[in-house]
Amino acid sequence: MFKADDLAIFPIDAWIQQSVSWVALNLRPIFLAIKWPVENLLSLNDWLLHAIPFPIFVVGFFLLAWRLSTLGIAIFSAVSLIAIAVLGVWNEAMTTLSLISTAIVFCAVIGIPIGIWCARSDRVWNVVRPILDIMQTTPSFVYLVPVVMLFGVGTVPGEVAVVTAAAPPLIRFTNLGIRMVEHEIVEAGLAFGADKRQLLFEIQFPLAIPTILGGLNQTVLTAMVLSVVVAMIGAEGLGLVVLQGLGRLDVGRAAVGGIAIVLLAMVLDRITQKLAAPKTGGRSAARSSLFATVARLFKGGRPDETVQAVTPVKQAL
């Protein structure tokens, strides 16, 4: 009887092994060049997060969460952080947080421009979309194979894996946000003589920001997941706690890591979700600008207060 295994006549695994080895050996400068900024920003973030004293960090995080979202979420965040400390995995959690925050920076720097480019050219989008599809359907586990081959093992290669896995949602949402900007408003820009650059920065990008922030939420969550998975290739952080727990059949240790991961993920999700839909006063009020979002970081008070203060004044003319 003819068996499926009889078809396995080509040494495909060997070919891939050889070609990846060749790439790893001959294109080494490229990978080093990619690794360099990741390594530096990551170590800076890591150092910073560990250097901030615990009480100051909790208070600072509370205030930040309050201004970006609501008081409820801010309280929840502070309690979660204290709970993580109580669990005894504070340092690991900070390492994970540094992986995520670094990934956000790289995803934004890479993802948003690519997303804009995709939105402006159907041809680019037709090339990028299948790549994103592949990236997003690939199980995170499989990501690790090429990463290990090309970048080795450890926290920095782990970060590279986090960035590549977390960037696609931001690219997608940026593209979507810009394409969804009301046609008539784009037309108005053109009718008043906007050139391509003005059209992007005066109209399309500011109006796409709520959607882009929605993408940021997805990116943060994907980064969270990956930052745990990359423990398998030697990255430090909460993932390593779980992995060690599993390795030693230490259920308690694994559970502690797991609880801390869930708490951190919920905190990041709630805050970034509120960022994407910061206001509640009607459809048009939900739109915000980059400036307003950034300004909220510095201005006192909750964003909702400003909306309530200027309730829509409908005055028949």
Added chain:
Amino acid sequence: MTERLQIQNLYKIFSNAPRPALEMLAKGGNKNEVFEKLGAVVGLNNVSLSVPEGAMYMVMGLSGSGKSTLARCINRLNEPSAGKILLDGRDIVPLGEEELREVRRTRISMVFQHFALLPNKRVIDNVEFGLKLRGIAPAERRRRAEEVLSVVGLGRWGYHFPHELSGGMRQRVGLARALATDADILIMDEAFSALDPLIRTEMQDELLRLQRTLNKTILFITHDFQEALKLGTRIAIMSEGELVREGTPQSIVLEPGSDYVAAFTREVDRARLFDARSVMRAGEPILQSERGTLVAEAGGAGFVLDRDGKVLGTLDAEACAQARAGDGIAAPSGDYVSVSPGAKLLDVARNYRDGRPIAVVDDQGRFMGSLGADDILARISSTSPKTSSAGERHV
């Protein structure tokens, strides 16, 4: 009046390869045939029109008639497939990107049906938008925006966001934004169609008021024939991408020219549309004496005019007959009604006093003609063409 904007044989085919469709139209094919044979949608089919300076030119048509396509071709949001668009005699169809931007920034501005304001920017920033694109200094454009905002009656609202304003107010912002650039041509694409009826009427009155001082050349797109009649100095009616009738509001109602147009004109309130000038009869001089000139009045009586053509008074039918018989012109009585040539028939009827003759006099008081009650009644009720006004065209 100079022609500010002229459109000559403009075609718009929605297709990547418009040439076969254009050839088919040139051979006499119509929109449906082109669509069946080539699958191309004809947006505009050989449209020519001419908008004089200071006109409120209404382009009226039902949805799918090509009116918005026409408006969008003028600032080339839609690229015309063939034809010319002359702006002060210069064709803007072949302009390159740079020159086109210049035209859009300084010559043609636009008001949109759904306002198209930037929701993330304050009213004042929205009004400044066109000036900002042009690179005008912040202080200068702020000053200009505040000025224009107060012109449209929103001086207090500059630092609010568009979502805090009602629909009518938002469209005032849209109008202010268009006025701020000082463009002399204004395209208003269904500008009032999204507003409530009451607010729409108010905005129409406001536009008429503004236009008296601004004197822009306005191309106003609408699907509402009543709006076209109320605002327009001229109306172009479109159907199936073609211009089917063009003329002044009164001439179109008087002579629709086709059943399609007649369907719109049937319900028109003629008493509010037609003015005294459109029904008056020029008085024939009957005789002259040292007292003045006697001219015949519509109802059989007569008016006595002085040397400058001003009305001295009226003579009844009996006195006129005596004058004809050689008795000379008797002392005229002041028992008549005078109306201006622009007075609507409704107002003329309101001023009409039992049996008194009506004189149409210009603003210097000179006699232009007279009209009788039967003339007014005939015009208000008639649906058949009677007289024809100047400056109209059947297509």
